[in-house]
Amino acid sequence: MNHNMNDLDKHLKKYKDKEITLEKIRDLCKPGSRIYIGSGCSEPVYITEYLTTQNLTDCDILHYFSLTSQRFFNESDPALFRHNSLSIVNSAKMRDAIAEGKSDYTPIMASDIPKLLKSERYTINIAFIQISPPDQNGYCSLGINIDLNRSIIDVAEITIAQINPLMPRTMGDSFIHINEIDYFIFNKMPLIEYNPPETSEVFHEIARNTAKLIEDGSTLNFGVGKITYLLPQYLKEKQDLAIFSEFLMESIIELIEEGVVNCKKNTYPHCMISFILGTKRFYDFIDNNPFFEFHPTEFITNLLEIAKNKKLCSVYSALSVDLIGQVTNDLPKRLYSGIGAEADFIQGSLLSEGGKSIIAIPSTTESGKSRIVPILMYSPIALRAFEIQYVVTEYGIANLHGKTLRERVLSLIGVAHPKHRKWLLSQAKQANLIYQDQKIPMSEDGTVLNYPQVSWTYDIRGEEKVNVRPIQPIDERAIQELYYSLTPDDRVLRFFTNRRYFSHKLTHYIINSIDYNKQYIIGGFVGKEVGNQRIIAITEYHCNKESDFPELGELAITIHKDYRGKGLGRFLIDTIIKVAKENNIKGLRGDVLKYNKGMIHLLESLPYNVTFIQEIESCSFRFRFDDLKAVKNEP
Ligand SMILES: CC(C)(COP(=O)(O)OP(=O)(O)OC[C@H]1O[C@@H](n2cnc3c(N)ncnc32)[C@H](O)[C@@H]1OP(=O)(O)O)[C@@H](O)C(=O)NCCC(=O)NCCS
Structure with missing residues (x-):
């Protein structure tokens, strides 16, 4: 990000004919256009902020992971934009819009999106991305979000980049020649920042329990969430960890600085990722840092690539797990987070030598409802019962792999909140999943007891x-x-x-x-x-x-x-x-x-x-x- 402005001017001048204005960009967004917008913290905000004020007509906005999707729901005139979230739903506003029928959602595994984009079924008229300035050879870095950008550049009829000297120059399969884009607009503005989520003691306890499953020499893969954000601080005593993950959050920095994550024992000698979420501190850390290799979605979510990693521990959160081990990320009548790369990584971890698939969730919702439920019937199943090995809550660890239905029920009741255990037990009996005389530890007055977590x-x-x-x-x-x-x-x-x-x-x-x-x-x-x-x-x-x-x-x-x-x-x-x-x-x-x-x-x-x-x-x-x-x- 330390660009010499003279050099920068010199390099950009060579490609002056590609420079475009915001007004010209607006004119290119014709009614009926399908517009792809770069993901997460890499959204080209200079362009999108302008376009959302321009009364575009009937544009189909396509996003993978959006931190600003609220801009694209036009309450006064829904005909202006129709937003379509590919695979992931990641904001309350987006959930509302989908639930109210004002926005679209495409269920698809992350690994499958590049194929969809490249298929004849799909036409992307315009893609907006944000990249670093070109070097003396004309190469720009795709920065902190490689994810779908490489596929997009290949398939979009017109690719327009916001060239931003504040976009970190990331290593790996991250470079494109400026000739691969059609137009650029230069603007120096801070990237969107993703601040640490608010957490409570329950999340710390779950992170502590999850850390017990991470052995030395493991390769880590994280889903977005409070628990995965906290997890690194409980891994400080581990050794020789590596990263192969769709994305990384800022809380990983200490583990890298302290040499805990050193990638020494893994197949790949660097942290292999596709995008990051964080603040300027993380962007500075990652800039020109060869310890991070950025790769496109088609590589990082490829089952065979994931499986090459040793002891791959995939840690994801979920909304609910049922008593036989099925997992959902959504509510019965409301999409909550969708799919993303979770299914790819969970399957990949099963193929990895010594791999573990881990679902880490609080035992209850904020309002106190059990997140371990009898049988999921009305919510889309994100992960099937045979794909999950561990379910971790603040009450401990349930290992489901190779367990019978009866054993699964007992293991999961053991990590459910004690106030819900009696109900789960009776539901399981009604479904004949466990012995009719099965009991769980209770005090003399019939209060269900927490299993002591001493050892x-x-x-x-x-x-x-x-x-x-x-x-x-x-x-x-x-x-x-x-x-x-x-x-x-x-x-x-x-x-x-x-x-x-x-x-x-x-x-x-x-x-x-x-x-x-x-x-x-x-x-x-x-x-x-x-x-x-x-x-x-x-x-x-x-x-x-x-x-x-x-x-x-x-x-x-x-x-x-x-x-x-x-x-x-x-x-x-x-x-x-x-x-x-x-x-x-x-x-x-x-x-x-x-x-x-x-x-x-x-x-x-x-x-x-x-x-x-x-x-x-x-x-x-x-x-x-x-x-x-x-x-x-x-x-
Ligand atoms: C009795 C039993 C629990 C002992 O367990 P263990 O793990 O072998 O015992 P430890 O290794 O801790 O040994 C404890 C002490 O007993 C001594 N010991 C163990 N077996 C012995 C034997 N057969 N004869 C004499 N001393 C014996 C050990 O030398 C050791 O002595 P030290 O500490 O003074 O050196 C075990 O043999 C057992 O499970 N037996 C079958 C079931 C049973 O008998 N249960 C008790 C019913 S009341």
């Missing part, structure tokens, strides 16, 4: 990490599998009988009893995939009002045989004791077979005075947290 990590001698967290209803199958993996001897140790069945009927009552207070179960999980880990340990306490010791929790523990003798049993007992103390439980009790040396050793080595009462084959034990063993003084 602990046990590092097995630096070889493997065990993720320890509270059990949820979705874990029922995992618990059954752990019990079925026990040998007959172990079953006797744990249940005092060689129990043969751990059916739903027998297992779900344990989970149904959880209230994360008097009844608590925690599990140890291994495996890399969040939400799809294998359970290898479980420990629990249950307080029984009817027992002789209602203030003590009854303790039980099971470790998978492959993970015994590695300190995990001790870690889990210490953890469940910590949890019990926090819940004001006074101590623990239970029964153990006399020959269960491991368990007895574990109990004896606790810092509490443990009372053992011997019976014929077993002994019962109990200890109180306030009854500590006396510390022996060294001789």
Whole structure:
């Protein structure tokens, strides 16, 4: 953007015959013209501001991503302009106009738009774009929006560019020769700026949860939105991230400056993008910066190109997700955001090695309605149930990939707002999506409980990490599998009988009893995939009002045989004791077979005075947290 004005004059002079005035531009916009206007912050405002005051007649205005579309809805005389949004709806005014039938919308995937524009079905009479001034060789940069501009220049009958020295000179497939345009008008004016969206703590929490899914070495792809704007600030501890995204927002700058986004591990050595949204700070950062490669829509949204990226994490927001995992970006009778490049990237992330598709949404609307809904019936489906892997809310992460309908329902109820969970549960039962006796954790008075979002990590001698967290209803199958993996001897140790069945009927009552207070179960999980880990340990306490010791929790523990003798049993007992103390439980009790040396050793080595009462084959034990063993003084 630091152009020497003398050079600039010299370069432009060579092409003087292409210079045009605003009045001549108006004359070229004949009634019935189809006019394409450059997208986002690159809109050639000097031209469009003038034209909207000129009473053009019956012009069809075509936009991809418009930040100023309100200019093109003429309330007094709708015959002057008819606005058509390609793929994306991105302003309240545009939503109103479409809902009221005053504006058009074309549903189409971003990757398909260049083909449509180039097809015989479509004629673009005039295209208005904004570009940087030519260099000594006559090359201008398409600036911060390459998106559809290259296709447009190829197909428009007349291309008119606003040449603006404040348009950043961007790298990549961004250059056109000035001879490729028909006319230009020179004007130095600040570009439109896109200011950071307003956010609240809920969005920060969702961004924090989303960040848990981003592994080192991932390639990021973002959709527009508050959560994706906030996400970079929660990725500062990650390493070797890369970018392959239709667009970028300004909040990425810190990650680049701090070397977190360095593109070292990805297929492409630079940030691959098609346009940016931001303020002058971002424009200055991107100007002449070879770390950013700008590419046209046909490249950046090409499924095969997207799939070449490793660990591509596509993060998009949505309006609603239903209980089987279908996603909509629109309301039942009102288009809200349309399609854009979301479907292209979500599909691409499924093809990418180690890729993840992530939908990150608040659990409720601002007015408190659930955004996780029973079944989407009247809204257009933007993403199908099999395309989404993760749904993230402020209540956690639901991993849907490879999950049955029943598991999807339970996972999604687990991240819904607690005040809507009972309703979702009953709707799912009505649709026979889950067991009719399925319950979710509730307090004694019937209030649905939030699943605690605590977790602990046990590092097995630096070889493997065990993720320890509270059990949820979705874990029922995992618990059954752990019990079925026990040998007959172990079953006797744990249940005092060689129990043969751990059916739903027998297992779900344990989970149904959880209230994360008097009844608590925690599990140890291994495996890399969040939400799809294998359970290898479980420990629990249950307080029984009817027992002789209602203030003590009854303790039980099971470790998978492959993970015994590695300190995990001790870690889990210490953890469940910590949890019990926090819940004001006074101590623990239970029964153990006399020959269960491991368990007895574990109990004896606790810092509490443990009372053992011997019976014929077993002994019962109990200890109180306030009854500590006396510390022996060294001789
Ligand atoms: C009992 C059980 C939970 C222990 O878990 P674990 O992960 O193997 O235990 P850890 O590795 O943390 O070992 C804890 C201590 O017990 C000792 N230990 C473990 N197994 C032992 C055994 N069979 N004999 C003697 N000591 C044993 C360990 O050496 C360790 O001692 P240290 O810390 O003083 O060095 C596990 O064996 C199990 O799941 N058993 C089957 C189910 C069961 O018995 N549940 C209890 C019903 S009440």
